Amino acid sequence: xxxxxxxxxxxxxxxxxxxxxxxxxxxxxxxxxxxxxxxxxxxxxxxxxxxxxxxxxxxxxxxxxxxxxxxxxxxxxxxxxxxxxxxxxxxxxxxxxxxxxxxxxxxxxxxxxxxxxxxxxxxxxxxxxxxxxxxxxxxxxxxxxxxxxxxxxxxxxxxxxxxxxxxxxxxxxxxxxxxxxxxxxxxxxxxxxxxxxxxxxxxxxxxxxxxxxxxxxxxxxxxxxxxxxxxxxxxxxxxxxxxxxxxxxxxxxxxxxxxxxxxxxxxxxxxxxxxxxxxxxxxxxxxxxxxxxxxxxxxxxxxxxxxxxxxxxxxxxxxxxxxxxxxxxxxxxxxxxxxxxxxxxxxxxxxxxxxxxxxxxxxxxxxxxxxxxxxxxxxxxxxxxxxxxxx
Amino acid sequence: xxxxxxxxxxxxxxxxxxxxxxxxxxxxxxxxxxxxxxxxxxxxxxxxxxxxxxxxxxxxxxxxxxxxxxxxxxxxxxxxxxxxxxxxxxxxxxxxxxxxxxxxxxxxxxxxxxxxxxxxxxxxxxxxxxxxxxxxxxxxxxxxxxxxxxxxxxxxxxxxxxxxxxxxxxxxxxxxxxxxxxxxxxxxxxxxxxxxxxxxxxxxxxxxxxxxxxxxxxxxxxxxxxxxxxxxxxxxxxxxxxxxxxxxxxxxxxxxxxxxxxxxxxxxxxxxxxxxxxxxxxxxxxxxxxxxxxxxxxxxxxxxxxxxxxxxxxxxxxxxxxxxxxxxxxxxxxxxxxxxxxxxxxxxxxxxxxxxxxxxxxxxxxxxxxxxxxxxxxxxx
Numbered sequence: 001x002x003x004x005x006x007x008x009x010x011x012x013x014x015x016x017x018x019x020x021x022x023x024x025x026x027x028x029x030x031x032x033x034x035x036x037x038x039x040x041x042x043x044x045x046x047x048x049x050x051x052x053x054x055x056x057x058x059x060x061x062x063x064x065x066x067x068x069x070x071x072x073x074x075x076x077x078x079x080x081x082x083x084x085x086x087x088x089x090x091x092x093x094x095x096x097x098x099x100x101x102x103x104x105x106x107x108x109x110x111x112x113x114x115x116x117x118x119x120x121x122x123x124x125x126x127x128x129x130x131x132x133x134x135x136x137x138x139x140x141x142x143x144x145x146x147x148x149x150x151x152x153x154x155x156x157x158x159x160x161x162x163x164x165x166x167x168x169x170x171x172x173x174x175x176x177x178x179x180x181x182x183x184x185x186x187x188x189x190x191x192x193x194x195x196x197x198x199x200x201x202x203x204x205x206x207x208x209x210x211x212x213x214x215x216x217x218x219x220x221x222x223x224x225x226x227x228x229x230x231x232x233x234x235x236x237x238x239x240x241x242x243x244x245x246x247x248x249x250x251x252x253x254x255x256x257x258x259x260x261x262x263x264x265x266x267x268x269x270x271x272x273x274x275x276x277x278x279x280x281x282x283x284x285x286x287x288x289x290x291x292x293x294x295x296x297x298x299x300x301x302x303x304x305x306x307x308x309x310x311x312x313x314x315x316x317x318x319x320x321x322x323x324x325x326x327x328x329x330x331x332x333x334x335x336x337x338x339x340x341x342x343x344x345x346x347x348x349x350x351x352x353x354x355x356x357x358x359x360x361x362x363x364x365x366x367x368x369x370x371x372x373x374x375x376x377x378x379x380x381x382x383x384x385x386x387x388x389x390x391x
Numbered sequence: 392x393x394x395x396x397x398x399x400x401x402x403x404x405x406x407x408x409x410x411x412x413x414x415x416x417x418x419x420x421x422x423x424x425x426x427x428x429x430x431x432x433x434x435x436x437x438x439x440x441x442x443x444x445x446x447x448x449x450x451x452x453x454x455x456x457x458x459x460x461x462x463x464x465x466x467x468x469x470x471x472x473x474x475x476x477x478x479x480x481x482x483x484x485x486x487x488x489x490x491x492x493x494x495x496x497x498x499x500x501x502x503x504x505x506x507x508x509x510x511x512x513x514x515x516x517x518x519x520x521x522x523x524x525x526x527x528x529x530x531x532x533x534x535x536x537x538x539x540x541x542x543x544x545x546x547x548x549x550x551x552x553x554x555x556x557x558x559x560x561x562x563x564x565x566x567x568x569x570x571x572x573x574x575x576x577x578x579x580x581x582x583x584x585x586x587x588x589x590x591x592x593x594x595x596x597x598x599x600x601x602x603x604x605x606x607x608x609x610x611x612x613x614x615x616x617x618x619x620x621x622x623x624x625x626x627x628x629x630x631x632x633x634x635x636x637x638x639x640x641x642x643x644x645x646x647x648x649x650x651x652x653x654x655x656x657x658x659x660x661x662x663x664x665x666x667x668x669x670x671x672x673x674x675x676x677x678x679x680x681x682x683x684x685x686x687x688x689x690x691x692x693x694x695x696x697x698x699x700x701x702x703x704x705x706x707x708x709x710x711x712x713x714x715x716x717x718x719x720x721x722x723x724x725x726x727x728x729x730x731x732x733x734x735x736x737x738x739x740x741x742x743x744x745x746x747x748x749x750x751x752x753x754x755x756x757x758x759x760x761x762x763x764x765x766x767x768x769x770x771x772x
Binding site: 059061062099102103104105217218219222333336 | 426427428431449453552555556558559560580582583585
């Protein structure tokens, strides 16, 4: 049976004259994601995008799973393409829904007839097909309010499509349609979630991570790389910048008052990040800060760190509780990696009693007690780039 | 040249497996839990193996846990599921065909922990009737277990049909599938089988003995048998046997691309074997070729006890298995469960093919069977 994947556009259907460029971006991202499985053709009609497998041996279930993570569509499903003939439709439908029918107890049929030349009206299709499905699968019962399986028949201009229910797609708008940003990625739970949320709004992300060997281990860096890998199904390939941070941290320890360690370190991190961003023509920074979560994320601390920034810093999880963040982290499958217990640079030399209400002037003064500029320049210069690619 | 036709018992490790084992013994011998570089290398090698197994089962690598073999994996699955899901639901439904590594843990739970066990008997062809199995499962059932390919007859069980219905009616019931004899011999998609837990073994697929793996679907909580350092996400404490795991991964990676060809080849060889056997009037084939894996054929040689024939063949450097593991007078539970007479069960021989079995080897077997029957039957008189 000929099958394809249908993507229903969500927000991008509303983009007016720009719609086409959003669709282009979506198809481009989708192509990148699906091409390792085999060759697909892409078509668009009536705010729907069709991915048509060009050979028989392509694993469409895997393709659906991948497609469900590409931002820009509201729903997706695998569908059978059949001739616009009711006998043919019902015969194929019964065969096609077998798998879902086996694991469902209740169902209903939905019909959409955009080709008005088709002789049966939608309610007639529903009734007649429903009856035949009941005959074929006697264990099923009809439930129009809360069915476990929805069999949809779409009669379109080109052909009829049968599928057993829409899957929720990733939503959002296609990555690459909203500019670029550099994510500060520590290895914790929050920053991957922040990345996911920005990517959902179409932002193309790069990531920066700070390493302080021997205080932090190779495993900590690998952990962050694995986090990037987990993000690629959503974000696409990620340019991963790894900044050597040991010297700066040691200097900080030796020259600045302890209660300001974290806050000055954050300021230096942001400074390095924006220099990388400026050099690579990246427009903004992204962090996983949530206001009040820890000492460095109090309103006072954020004011102090933001004081060094020349570009916008987005904090998409700023108003979220940890439990809400964890929920998303689990959904995007970064949680299990994030909780692996490796020392990262944020926890090196943590002060016993950090300032929770730092005053910008005091912080500035403390930071100015040493000239960090050469160290910053050196760190930026020695930054290593690795592109984390989609598997 | 020896003719090895006992591949369901174990297989000859393939070259990539052996060199991966060697590499991980003499070079990459770090402990994968160590923080230093050698530990990281060992962990990486293990991750590669995990990815290979996951690709073969079409699942996420995170769902794969390594064990010391299929026996440990099956034990973990049965006891671990019973522990977490069987506090109130005290019923287990299994096929009567299960390998002892499933049957015995289930029996233990029945005898010691108050579980009610339903053992669904196969039909004459060695296949479980899905309706009968499904009817036995109820809301009190914590575990449903059915193997995919039977190790004695090769019969492929309708696991998907059984488990999909079980999951439809009782989504809380854990489904477990021993897929040892099916793995790498037929395509397996974890999601399509509706199995929550699936078990595979290394040494049946040209890796070395002492390593197996279990697939555990996300969201299913299996209690560990061993407590300790929390390796394998706490499911299997104890330093991982990196060499064996890496060897397992290497074997799967090497053989995976040719699985389909190997299957077709085995089908041809089986057809040839069956054709030859059909000409021997003293042979009764116990495996139903319609519904059996081509890699396993079970037949009985009239009037000659399995072990006698096995040793006769052995003298001719042909290695097979006695189809009924009739230890101390007990008959094979599988053949008996199939309703095969004691006489046939006592004389059953299991021939199991590998990827490299040739028609010439089948000729040698059939000739030896013929000669064996002549001389042994004569001696008996």
